[in-house]
Amino acid sequence: xxxxxxxxxxxxxxxxxxFVKTDYVGTxxxxxxxxxxxxxxxxxxxxxxxxxLDAERLYIKVMTxxxxxxxxxxxPPYADALSNHFEIMQHxxxxxxxxxxATEAFLPWYGDDYVRRxxxxxxxxxxxxxxxxxxxxxxGWNHFYYLGDSHTAYDYLIQSSKISGNNFMRHLAxxxxxxxxxxxxxxxxxxTMRNSEQDEKKRKYMSRDVDAYExxxxxxxxxxxxxxxKGQSPKKLQELIPEYLDSLPEIKSNFEIVYEGGIVxxxxxxxxxxxxxxxxxxxxxxx
Amino acid sequence: MHEKLQRITALAKIIFLxxxxxxxxxxxxxxxxxxxxxxxxxxDFFGHDLGRATSDFLFSTMWITGMIFxxxxxxxxxxxxxxxxxxxxxxxxxxxxxxxxxGVALGLxxxxxxxxxxxGGIAYGSLIWLQANLSISYFDAFNSFGFVLTWLGLLxxxxxxxxxxxxxxxxxxxxxxxxxxxxxxxxxxSGLPVAREHIAHQVALGxxxxxxxxxxxxxxxxxxxxxxxxxxxxxxxxxxxxxxxDVAIQSALAGAYIILTMLLACYAYGRRDIQ
Numbered sequence: 001x002x003x004x005x006x007x008x009x010x011x012x013x014x015x016x017x018x019f020v021k022t023d024y025v026g027t028x029x030x031x032x033x034x035x036x037x038x039x040x041x042x043x044x045x046x047x048x049x050x051x052x053l054d055a056e057r058l059y060i061k062v063m064t065x066x067x068x069x070x071x072x073x074x075x076p077p078y079a080d081a082l083s084n085h086f087e088i089m090q091h092x093x094x095x096x097x098x099x100x101x102a103t104e105a106f107l108p109w110y111g112d113d114y115v116r117r118x119x120x121x122x123x124x125x126x127x128x129x130x131x132x133x134x135x136x137x138x139x140g141w142n143h144f145y146y147l148g149d150s151h152t153a154y155d156y157l158i159q160s161s162k163i164s165g166n167n168f169m170r171h172l173a174x175x176x177x178x179x180x181x182x183x184x185x186x187x188x189x190x191x192t193m194r195n196s197e198q199d200e201k202k203r204k205y206m207s208r209d210v211d212a213y214e215x216x217x218x219x220x221x222x223x224x225x226x227x228x229x230k231g232q233s234p235k236k237l238q239e240l241i242p243e244y245l246d247s248l249p250e251i252k253s254n255f256e257i258v259y260e261g262g263i264v265x266x267x268x269x270x271x272x273x274x275x276x277x278x279x280x281x282x283x284x285x286x287x
Numbered sequence: 288m289h290e291k292l293q294r295i296t297a298l299a300k301i302i303f304l305x306x307x308x309x310x311x312x313x314x315x316x317x318x319x320x321x322x323x324x325x326x327x328x329x330x331d332f333f334g335h336d337l338g339r340a341t342s343d344f345l346f347s348t349m350w351i352t353g354m355i356f357x358x359x360x361x362x363x364x365x366x367x368x369x370x371x372x373x374x375x376x377x378x379x380x381x382x383x384x385x386x387x388x389x390g391v392a393l394g395l396x397x398x399x400x401x402x403x404x405x406x407g408g409i410a411y412g413s414l415i416w417l418q419a420n421l422s423i424s425y426f427d428a429f430n431s432f433g434f435v436l437t438w439l440g441l442l443x444x445x446x447x448x449x450x451x452x453x454x455x456x457x458x459x460x461x462x463x464x465x466x467x468x469x470x471x472x473x474x475x476x477s478g479l480p481v482a483r484e485h486i487a488h489q490v491a492l493g494x495x496x497x498x499x500x501x502x503x504x505x506x507x508x509x510x511x512x513x514x515x516x517x518x519x520x521x522x523x524x525x526x527x528x529x530x531x532x533d534v535a536i537q538s539a540l541a542g543a544y545i546i547l548t549m550l551l552a553c554y555a556y557g558r559r560d561i562q
Contacts, residue, residue: 044480045474045477045478045481045482046477047477048513049347049441049477049513049514049517050347051514052347052519053343053347056333056344063332093343096340096343098333098335098336101335
């Protein structure tokens with residue numbers, strides 16, 4: 001009897017020692033590692049009637065993961081896996097609106113390829129959610145803000161305004177269509193995005209951009225004033241100092257003021273690089 | 288005919304009452320009710336489409352509960368009667384094997400329907416309550432007819448599986464063998480539409496596969512596509528998005544399948560050695 005008890009305790013002790021040696025104890029794992037999910041086919045075949053629940057499970061997994069990530073890289077190591085999760089979620093449950101919202105909140109920040117992957121998911125979503133004005137609005141935003149394609153952005157805004165019946169968006173689309181109105185449009189758009197954003201960090205990030213747009217618009221107005229009074233546009237913005245401006249405004253965001261041919265615009269230092277057909281540079285994602 | 292029906296319903300009543308007396312089934316219902324309550328916590332993970340997430344969760348709970356009932360209770364009923372020699376007591380009475388099988392089927396379908404009725408009632412109440420307490424942007428539409436349609440679709444799907452379980456119970460002996468066959472049947476039913484879609488895509492691209500596509504179509508006669516009776520997306524629509532004629536065709540198809548499977552089950556059970 002004693003031998004049996006001793007042997008049992010010894011085996012239990014060895015089990016405990018081996019358990020401690022494994023990575024179950026003391027390690028938290030890599031918070032930026034998102035394991036790839038199974039293929040869509042496996043998800044569909046294995047879940048059957050529960051495929052909607054499976055998509056919702058993936059959504060919760062992604063949101064929990066995103067809460068814990070620490071990477072501040074422009075394109076984080078989990079970008080591909082995250083995109084893949086969203087694509088599978090969209091296929092499994094195209095009627096779940098949260099998928100599109102989360103897609104828009106995360107993917108476009110990671111670079112051009114991810115903007116396009118987000119756009120593919122959103123475009124598919126329009127077919128299933130024809131009454132949601134937000135999806136064409138997101139597409140319009142992506143085309144305008146990330147891809148610099150105002151023309152396509154205008155089309156999506158019109159589509160969005162038709163669904164929502166919102167005159168504000170119709171106005172925004174009209175402003176956007178005007179060649180020199182991009183600053184105003186961008187400001188209105190940014191404010192809208194900021195006001196609807198629930199994440200405080202992202203709101204803060206967008207507020208910096210709003211500030212940059214406001215300052216650029218102020219400079220544009222001074223340029224117009226200069227032109228009205230002197231009959232020609234200044235060759236450089238420095239010519240506005242000191243008569244029209246004490247100094248050029250300091251922009252505390254990822255933008256810089258660019259002045260060409262009498263038009264003030266805001267561009268990211270690598271803005272030209274983010275146009276379609278080229279890779280984006282080191283623009284940073286929201287903190 | 289009237290006497291036959293009386294015998295079938297009498298046996299069905301025994302099966303039904305026996306099921307209600309089982310503690311495992313009562314536990315299952317309580318667990319499912321708790322799971323439905325958990326749906327209110329589940330919804331907290333979502334930011335926008337709260338109504339849809341809740342509805343999906345509730346119907347998934349009903350589905351899982353129904354499957355547990357089928358795989359852990361329904362597969363055992365005939366095997367239990369055989370193993371405990373109850374079957375000899377039953378068929379020594381003036382009741383045929385066919386009537387026995389149909390009585391078991393009716394009893395189990397009644398149990399399944401009552402189980403789903405309880406869970407469906409709670410789910411309906413939960414959704415109504417949630418819609419009344421949430422802003423329209425989180426829960427914009429609730430279609431009662433869509434809900435009933437989804438509930439009926441779920442019940443019909445699980446009745447199809449139940450008919451297959453009774454067929455296997457009629458062919459082979461022992462609850463475990465029936466369980467293995469039933470699980471395999473369910474996974475084939477779930478996987479076949481995916482394979483069929485893949486082959487159809489290949490055919491559309493001109494990459495061949497016409498032969499396989501025909502084989503998969505024939506296989507679908509034996510292993511029906513249960514997703515065709517999944518109407519969950521209709522619960523949260525202003526008006527139904529699928530034509531009622533489609534629903535009627537799918538329901539009639541499932542009904543005919545159940546009748547054919549039960550006839551086959553009766554045929555097989557009538558010729559089997561039950562010693």
